[in-house]
Amino acid sequence: MHDGHDGAGAISSEVNRIGRAVMDAAFAVHRELGPGLLEGVYEHCLAADLARGGLSVERQVAVPVEYRGERIDAGFRLDLLVERRVIVEVKSIDALASIHTAQLLTYLRFAQVRLGYLVNFNSLRLKDGFRRIVL
Template sequence: MHDEHDGAEAVSPEVNRIGRAVMDAAFAVHRELGPGLLESVYEQCLALELRRLRVRVERQIAVPVTFREERIDAGFRLDLLVERQVVVEVKSIDALASIHTAQLLTYLRFSQVRLGYLINFNSVRLKDGFRRLVL
């Protein structure tokens, strides 16, 4: 089950605090850079902004898939893992689609993290490119 917007009560106050830091950092990056750049640029700048806020962030974290009790390195990579408790998937595309939500839900499931953000920086208003998912 996931809750796209209202999952605040479904995760701990600490995880929500980390989520707010992600949102604040994303808005700061978008305010400065605007839309139209590559995903890799936004990912790197978002990581820098989170570190500036003294939030621990890891980039391009490999996530194995477990199938019938076998570990398979299938090439899944989380764009950002924040404080080991929030997954951030960065996009710079025309519009988010249901497949992007499915991708983030899969990353949450296999990484055993409950809160994730799908952020499309290629939006004129960043709030229109935000999805918050709770597993």
């Protein structure tokens, strides 16, 4: 787990609290299910655990792109938006690549959210597939 990008300032303690809940839930899901399942399974279980913990969780949230004053529904969707303040992108792939970080940075920018997580559940040790990114 590492900060993939250091933002211009610290994020609030409330956003950090939500982030810790995301991390705890992701590790719990991985401990119980292990690697090798489809992304949708992990996404569903993670969303359910976060909701059970009292957090508001939206799945597959559409985020429009603004280009030169025009709003474009480009069809990109956030896997999870927690409390409207933290984005979680769920993966189940061989390894995270720099393009996944770039994707999350773009999502953070367009959604105007400062904290995001890339979580690759297809890792033997989840900490090896976990990235925390602050915009």
